[in-house]
Amino acid sequence: MKLFTVGPTEMYDEIKFIGGKQVPYFRTKEFSDVMLSIDCLLKKYLHTSRESKIIYLTASGTGAMEATVTNCLSNKDKILIINGGTFGERFKKICDLYSLNSTEIKLGTNEALTETHLARYDNCGFSVLLVNLHETSTGQLYDIKMISKFCKKNNMYLIVDAISTFLCDEYHMDENDIDVTIISSQKGLCVAPGMSMVAINSRILKERVMNNNVKSVYFDFNNYISNIERGQTPFTPAVGICMQIYQALKMIDKLGLEIYLERIEKKAIDFRARIGKLPLTIPKYPLSNAITPIIFKKPIAIDIFKSLKNEYDMIVNPTGGVNEDYILRIAHIGNNDFEDQKKLVECICKILVRYE
Structure with a gap:
């Protein structure tokens, strides 16, 4: 069977070989070294500073989206959501679930996001913008420079679900003043589903994440941040998927x-x-x-x-x-x-x- 799907993808032989091996025990220096290498390479390809922190969640992309909302936002925020399809709608559902104040820019069928859509919300007191940069359900790739310019003008945090654009299209986190990037294992990395990562820059880390009192055992980002310093996660990760991610990143690094x-x-x-x-x-x-x-x-x-x-x-x-x-x-x-x-x-x- 041949997959022409966006995730899971048709995996490379080198990745399938890793998937067929015994999963190693993970509370070791060897696995810590793997995770630290993954951390370094992901920051390299996200084009973000080494000062940024990456959270490694054994969860789907939706889990990472929800965890990001709970760790980075509060009921004091006024949130703007780009809703151009299934995944933009999912951000809206998450915000509604937590009774957060959110407004959506809802795009119609075949409707492109433009500056006119954003301009209606200029100087309206919004503090955060949530966007699925590539709305996978429609294929539309939004203009990140246009969105970033709007957020910068309005002093807003910019939170990007880049799950199906990272390692598919060019992506520059710091250059475009992106505060949070959400990615998953099964799209551009072309490995099995099971892991999602959340990259957080220093601004939102200091101003929000470190000060939010998250009522969650599993999804408290601060716990993950302290553990990744030693190359570990606070709870058992999908160890086999981590090994596949490491292999995929090495392959990309070798190729360029x-x-x-x-x-x-x-x-x-x-x-x-x-x-x-x-x-x-x-x-x-x-x-x-x-x-x-x-x-x-x-x-x-x-x-x-x-x-x-x-x-x-x-x-x-x-x-x-x-x-x-x-x-x-x-x-x-x-x-x-x-x-x-x-x-x-x-x-x-x-x-x-x-x-x-």
Whole structure:
């Protein structure tokens, strides 16, 4: 079976080899050294200072989103949320659950985020902006420089879910004045699901995290910060996933980040060129290199998803909600090459003939 999904991805052989090995005991110097190496490499590729702290959670991305809200925000905040799809909506649900004061910029189908959307909230007393920089449910990649400029002008904290843009598109945490970055193991890192990481810069660390009295045993960031200094987590991590992350980061380091990202970009360009003559469209808003949403004229997306899976052993991302009958999402990350994409497009063509 071949995965063209954004997470889990089609994993590289080197990662699968690590996944097949005995999981080591973790309260050792050797495992601490692994975690400290991971910490160093993640900061390098996030383009953030060594003074930033990274929290290592054995949780899904949603767990990291909720933990970030509870550790970094308070009921005194006035929060602005970019809601362009499923994951923007999830930030809103988390804030509502904790009875936080939040307002959403809700984007319609095929609607791109613009300066006009943000300008309506200028000088309105907002203290925090939450955004899923690549809204995976739609494929839209928001303009981080535009968002950062708005936050800086309004003296707001900027909290970014970068789960499906980190190691897929260029990402510069410090350059864009991002206070918090949330990432997970199963997207750009191309390893198994199981770990999520939260990178926190020194400003929000000192002003919020260290002073928030979080009512949680497992999700208190201060506990994680003190433990990672010795290369450990306060509770048992997904040790095997940590070893896979270490292998993935070493592979990227050997290849070079620029080349790694360039390969993904070229695959995205190649796929979009190949589908150009098919009876479907792609959104006009800016897209991440991670995925391409393909939009069918007829409500056949679910049927095509099933045909690809059952007849050709190929798995793509379906789309939930109002678009489930019309949109599929094709990932360009993981161990797939141009020839794999060519075969996928050929299979889609064969299936489409049935609906002419």
